[in-house]
Structures are given as C-alpha cells and as structure tokens.
Amino acid sequence: MLANAIVTGLIQIQKFTLLSTRAIANLFRRPRYIRDTFEQMDIIGVGSLTIILLTGFFTGAVLALQSAASLRSFGAVGLTGQLVAVSLVRELGPVLTALMLAGRIGSGIASELGSMVVTDQINAMRALGTDPTKKLVTPRMMATVTMCPLLTAICDFFGLIGGWLVSLYELKLRSSLYWSVAFDSITYDDLIGGLTKPLVFGFIVSMVGCYKGLETWGGTQGVGKSTTQAVVAASIMVIISDFFLNKLIIELTG
Template sequence: MRDLLDLIFEAVLNAVLEVQNYTLHCSRAFTNLFHRPHYLQETLVQMDIIGVGSLTIICLTGFFTGAVLAMQSAKSLQSFGAVGLTGQLVAVSLVRELGPVLSALMMAGRNSSGMASEIGSMVVSDQILAMRALGTDPSKKLVTPRLVATVTMLPLLTAVCDFIGIFGGYIVSRFLLHISSALYWSTVYHNLTYNDLLEGLLKPFVFGAIVATIGCYCGIRTYGGTQGVGRSTTQAVVAASILILAVDAVLTRIALVFFR
C-alpha cells in the first residue's frame, strides 16, 4: 500500500515538474521576442517549411472534410426536407470548428513531429551543447523562430482549409446532391457571420503556439539516443493533438459566451 502511494506521489510530482518545465520553456520562447538577437532569416525559413510545406496536406484535408461533411449533412437534412441548407451547415461547421481543429491536428502530425525529431537529433548528437558552447541560445535560435512561424502560418492555412473545404462541399452538393450553385453559395454567404470567422481564426493562433512549443519541448528534453528521438517524436504528436482538442473545448465554450 505504501509502495503504491509512493508511486502515485512520484507520478504526480513528475507531472507537476513537467508542467513547470513546459511553462518555463513557453515563457522563454515568448520573452525571447523582446530580447536580441532575433533570427529573422531562420523565422522566414521556418515559415516556408511550416506554411508552404503544409499547404498540400491542408488543401487535401479541407477538400475531403468539406466533401464528406456535405454528404453526411445532406443525409440528415433530407429527413427534414432541408437539403438546400447543406452549404450553411458545411460552412459553419468548417469555419467555426473543423477547419481550425483539423488544420491544427495535421500541423501537429507534420510539424510537431518534425520539430521534435530535428531538435531531438541535435540533442543526442551534442549539437545543442555545441550551439551553447559557440555562444548561441538554442531557445532563441530554434524555438522562437518556430513559434513565430507556426503562430503566423496556421491561421493562414486554416483560412485556406476553410475555403477549400467549402469548395469540396460545393462539388459534392452540385454534382452528387444536385443542389444549384446559387443556392449553395448564397446559403454559405448569408449564414456565415463575422463572429464565426472571428472564432475560427482566433483558435489557430493558440493551436499554432501549442504545435510549436510542444514539438520543440519534446525535442529539447530528448534523451537516450535514436530510440529517444523516436519516443520524443511520438510524444510530441500525441501531446500536441490531445492539448489541441482539450484547449478547443475550452475555447469553444468561451467563444459561445462571447461570439454567439
């Protein structure tokens, strides 16, 4: 019994320690913005890797999500004789919820893992130590540029995902459900409010910060050689995905209060 209590105490202690370290890591990454040196070139490179590099998967995700959403919602709407509202349902679901969350999850899969494995490999091959020995703060050089790049790119990618998703819904509505183009686009246009757009475009800023900070944090705390790099990569994807979904629940509740 005592052993079990000790184990539970140790697990709780480790979890608290982990949260503390992650908080410190995030606060350093953020405060680096106000301290020299700033790595603009590095930030632009990361924007290209994270933003332009993720464009294809974001477009594919958006298109197929919109298409499936149109098919599924049309089936439900049919029983109320309201198939004509498919455009509205697709647009509001995508813009408020699915666009931000799915884009963020795809970014977690692609970029959190990439960051964790890249930085983790640098840790196990002593490149991070060498960086510090050569007078560079790894947090400023590696973490902050990735944070800035992800936080700026994810809202843009989400906007692209939303549009492509609505377009995917249109293709299904027009060619499978035989809804007229005018009806589809007018229901989309008239039922999307600024509050929908605001909620849908504010969430990605928070999700972007989660993707970057979790990816970099898991990378920096890598230990145990190549096996450790694999472990960090998996942990980054899992932790970022779960945190995105949990934070989404909180943000949605807040948004429902402020942006009805």
C-alpha cells in the same frame, strides 16, 4: 508511485511553462532570428499546403454528403452549404488543421531538435554563444503561430469547394444556392473565433514539439519516443484546449 507520477507531471508542466515564457520573451530580446523565422514559415506554411488542402477538400465533401442525408428528411437539402460552412469555419477547419500540423510539424520539430540534442548540436550551439531558445524555439513558435490561421483559412476555403462540388454533382443543387447559403450563414463572430483558435493551436503544436525535442535523451531511440510523444501530446492538448476556447468564445460573444 502515484506521488512520483504527480511530481514528474508537475515538473514537466513547470519546464514547459518556462520554455514557453522564454520563447515569448525572446520576441522582445536581441538577437532576433528573422531569417530563420521566414525559413520556418516556408517549411511549415508552404510545406503543409498539400495536406491541408486535401484535408479541407475531402472534409467539406464528406460533410456535404453526410449532412444532405440528414437534411433531406426535413426537405432542407438546400441548407447543405450552411452546414458545411458553419461546421468548417467554427470547428473542423481549425481543429483538423491543428491536428494535421501536430502530425507533420510537431513531429518534425521534435525529431529535428531531438536529433540535435543527442548529437550534442544543442550543446555545441550554446558553447558557440547562441541561446537555442532564441535560435530554434522562438522562430518555430512564431512561424507556426502565424501559419496556422492562414492554413486554417485555406482548409476552410477548400472544404467549401469540396462541399460545393458534392452539392453540385451529387445533390444536384444550384451553385448560387450553395454559395449564398454558405456565406450568409457565417457570422463575423464565427470568423473571428475560427481564426483566433488556430493562433493558440499553432502555439501548442510548436511548443510541444520544441519541448519534447529539447527534453530528448537516450540516443536515436529517445528521438523516436519524443516524436511520438510530441504528436500525441499536441493532439490531445489541441482537442482539450478547443473545448475551453469554444467556451470562452461563447462567453465573450454572448
């Protein structure tokens, strides 16, 4: 029983690695589906703007509220901007954006590709002489990898605005104090780290979605199962990889 589970797990890791390697190798092989990539960028990037904007805004606002309560006991409410900015840029912006994308994009990719598998559309595509990893996987991977850092930056920015509005109206802080403390606290390393992690997260979300979608079997019920698994697996992988990426960034930046 345990041995079977281990073998199944290892086979899944092998298949996932192979698919990921092919998706990356396709970047250097013709044909390149540039139009499909831009279409996906639109769906993933522009299409996710609203949820990312709302997530960022309210996370920043909550951070300001919560941190002010703790900072007040030290008489340091003025540092609210610093806490909001550092938490968002280093950690919450990248992770929350990736989790929101796992919910919206990972599930979307898995259900779309899964439906194509169960209705033979993937086989039809192969029969027409098209490699589905080139036509479907690589464009989605490229689009998510490029859009995730941009969406993270937007999430960070709207988070700062959320924090600023709470600081201004709830905490009665001066705008200039909030913004100057916020900007001064963000280092170059924070920005690099905060915008590098989304590249990896974007890769994880898209590849897990594609993998789960292409591995679908068992009709429409199978599509539902793949979709759920894609969201769960991508979310967990994002959180686990976040720890190791942070460790790596700390090692590299000293």
